[in-house]
Amino acid sequence: MSDTLATAVSHSLEIKHSRFTAHAAPIDGPAHALAFLQQVAVADATHNCWAYRHGQDYRSSDDGEPSGTAGRPILAAIDGQGFDQVMVVVTRWYGGIKLGAGGLVRAYGGTAAECLRTAPRQPLVALAQLQLMAGFEDLGALHAALAAHGADKQDEQFDAQGVRLQVSLPRDQVDALKMRLRDATRDRIRFRDDA
Structure with missing residues (x-):
C-alpha cells in the first residue's frame, strides 16, 4: 500500500x-x-x-x-x-x-x-465497486450497514421490487459488509461485484 x-x-x-x-x-x-x-x-x-x-x-x-x-x-x-x-x-x-x-x-x-x-x-485506500439489489423492507438495514463500512453510493435506482445500488467502499470492507447484510436481512440482499 x-x-x-x-x-x-x-x-x-x-x-x-x-x-x-x-x-x-x-x-x-x-x-x-x-x-x-x-x-x-x-x-x-x-x-x-x-x-x-x-x-x-x-x-x-x-x-x-x-x-x-x-x-x-x-x-x-x-x-x-x-x-x-x-x-x-x-x-x-x-x-x-x-x-x-x-x-x-x-x-x-x-x-x-x-x-x-x-x-x-x-x-491510498484500494476501493471496490459493488452492486446491491434489495427489497424495500431491507432499506433501513442496508443504509445502516453502508454507513458502518464506509460505503459511498454512486448510483441508486428504485423499481417495483426495491432498490438497485452501486456503491464504492474500501476493498478490505467488502466481506464484512456482505456478512453484515446477509445476517441483518436473512440473506435477501443480492450482490454483484464489479471489481
Whole structure:
C-alpha cells in the first residue's frame, strides 16, 4: 500500500548558486498532473523539470537539461519515498556554476526527495465497486450497514421490487459488509461485484 500527499507542498535548496524549488501535489490522473505543471512552472526560470506517477502511468521531463539528469531522478524520488498519485515539479534558476551530470542528478533528485520526505502523507485506500439489489423492507438495514463500512453510493435506482445500488467502499470492507447484510436481512440482499 502506498501513500499520496495530503496536500500540496514545496521545498527550496541552493546548490552552487543555483536555486532549486520543488512543488509537489496529489493528482487524480495525467491531465491533473499537467495542469499542476502549468500552475507552478515559472516562465523566466532556467528549467521546469518534472515527473509524476499515477499507478502504472508515469512520465518525466528534463526540460532542456541533459537527458536523464532531471526528470528520471525526480521520478526515482517519488518511487523511493513510496508515493503514488503524485506530481513533482522542480524549478531551477541557474546560478553561473555548472553542476555536471552527476551534480544535476543529485540536485534534482535530492530537492524532490527532501520535499517529499517532509510532506504530510495520506494512505491510498484500494476501493471496490459493488452492486446491491434489495427489497424495500431491507432499506433501513442496508443504509445502516453502508454507513458502518464506509460505503459511498454512486448510483441508486428504485423499481417495483426495491432498490438497485452501486456503491464504492474500501476493498478490505467488502466481506464484512456482505456478512453484515446477509445476517441483518436473512440473506435477501443480492450482490454483484464489479471489481
